[in-house]
Amino acid sequence: MSPLPVILCGRNPNIAQIVRKHMLPEYVVTHIILILTSGVADIPLLLQGRTPPNHTTNLGSQNYNAPTVTVVTGGGFDDEDFALMKNACKTTEGIRHVPWLRPDLEKPRPTGAKAHDLNKLGADAIQAFGEGTARRVKACLGKDGVLGTEDEVILF
Template sequence: MAEPLPVILCGKTEKIGETVIATLKPEFEVIHFVMTPESGAVQIPALLRGETDVPFDSELGSKDYSRGIAAIILGGGYEDAGIYLMREAAKGIKSVPWLRPDLSKPAPPLGPEYGKAMVERIKVTVKELQDKGTMSEDAMVYY
């Protein structure tokens, strides 16, 4: 089996984050969990630059920064302004896909089932990016 892809997960709550992290395994390893756009605007650029002494506001994530970042996964609680803030801060550092939920698609209410449904969509989307050879492109991709 291939090594799990190292990803940054951005979520508003650790409770949903825990479920998402567990469900993303074994295909993905969440190495860092970002809880606010403001902290993401500091932490994500540092991680994309390969820094390892990065501040964090959550204990979630493996904190194993040795393999870099393959993708940034955004939860449904992040709005346009917050995403823009983080993307602008990270602009031009390293090209990775930013995965954002398509909120027009049906999903369960917030809770464990919501996280599981989002993970299935993430896995399908990343597989499509890998098949197309576009995992190293800086793009906003909806899942």
């Protein structure tokens, strides 16, 4: 079975690439959103099955052949950012309605670090954080009924 395509939104490109690597083989991160303006512009296009105009420099796989099954956001995107990205999709016609995953900030982080502290971590801690995040996302997506929900916000 081919890996299922996901969009990953994370502020730290190093962590995003680690998460991308560790989502395999079940999931493939096709597109990585690092800044809010890209999320607002690109996510609606991707959920329409279209390729964003500036995709060639994106850190995701850039394999846009299969439809996205979920949007995953990291803790670097606060409630307001999340709402702006999600609302951009509500006003777009012809999009695929998918679950939106957010970190459960009540759960301990893989390294214990807060989102705003991640740039202060060493390479080993960043690696552990990315791997732990991928494990949590995969565990969440593996629960019965998560994939296939439409526009529901699910905490991982």
